[in-house]
Amino acid sequence: MVDVDPRCAMCGISQEDTMHALVLCDFAKNIWNKSNLTIPNIVTNVFHDWFGELLNVLDSDGMLYAAAILYNVWRARNRAVWEATLPRPEMVLKAAAAAKLAWTRAHPLPTARTTTLPIEPVQLQGEFGLHGVELHTAETPHGPPRRLCRVDGGFMQGTGQAIFGAVLLDTNGGYVSAYSGPLQGCSSPLMAEALACKEALSWLKDRGEQNAEIYTDCLTLHHYLTTPTVVLRTYLGYAIDSCRFNASSFQSCSFHLIPRLDNYLAHALATTAYQQFAAMYWDLLPPDIISAYF
Template sequence: MVATAIGRKKCYFGAGYWHDADKPAVGAIILNDEGRYISTLNAPLPSCSSPLMAEAFAGKEVLSWLWNHGERSLDLFTYCLTLQQYLTSATTPVRSYLGYAIDACRARIISFDYCSVVFIPRIDNFLVHTLASSAFTQSIAMYWDSVPPDSVSEHFE
């Protein structure tokens, strides 16, 4: 996992997209500045037409979860370079469902005291991919505070 400023939490997130079933899902994990576990989310997402749209929907879901979780200053890590570029550039995406999802992410990001969006290789974000993949069969969002779910717990022992 990537180091950040002392005291600032890290949130890793990503989407899974099961194309044949048109099922997107999200996984996210919050760590403290020392890499210790704080909380996890995984959830199915609304149907969408592409992996990029799934990533944008995942971003919306994660940013809302972080806000509702009381997080206001953090570094946000994604393995989707295109989404990271959309969220950090001044360019406005095309008016589409994707564009509206990205606009919603940007609006939430600016409401935080501090929120950087950082690209990392997928291999460095494998825990959230595991979490997202396990949400394909769920009907609701699942949250784990203090104790990680079994699917990733071995990484925090």
């Protein structure tokens, strides 16, 4: 029988469990503080509860960085156990950044990836009750024209300010309309992306559009929107349910993932919204920030 010291090998004070080792230990906490990520401020000793909240506040890029940090904090913990040494927090963050970069280079996003919502009716449960929603993407050559809408949301961590931008194009890439403005009630980049999509869908509906393809560069949002079995009992979940419900009112509506660099029109438009106090529309000519592209 081997006696095992239950104390944390990194701080030598508290009894170690998963939540302490990866999040609550002073060593781990120092690393998270230096990461500049939005970390959920919840009182819990259960790691999967904390991690579930992390999924709600970070976008796909942030989650990839967070996963790399968790892995390297655990490696640092193992060095403390077996070698009685600890790297500096800055070195852990450098290793995490290198791991994130290596992963993204090994798993590049395709130039275009399309995922449509299921043709069969999907039961969506959320704030709005239980809906039998049929979403499809069939072409309707004799109906309203098909439009391409690129959407982007932004969140400024220091001030909590959130904004959105949406650009509507025809199937040849020609300019149709644009829409941008501030967002209310945001607490994270992922929330901003979800509310930006919700705003864009409401705008398209008010315009009378019937056949829309929505393009986002947020991998996590795209996953939620195209996976009907995912149900989140959070404010973010209600925003995603709203997107799905609004999409069901179109003759056809689909969600697509594109690389961030290819979403430059919506991103450029969104960045200007930090100086706006209300939503703005451009129906005849594109705004100056993107006019050079048309």
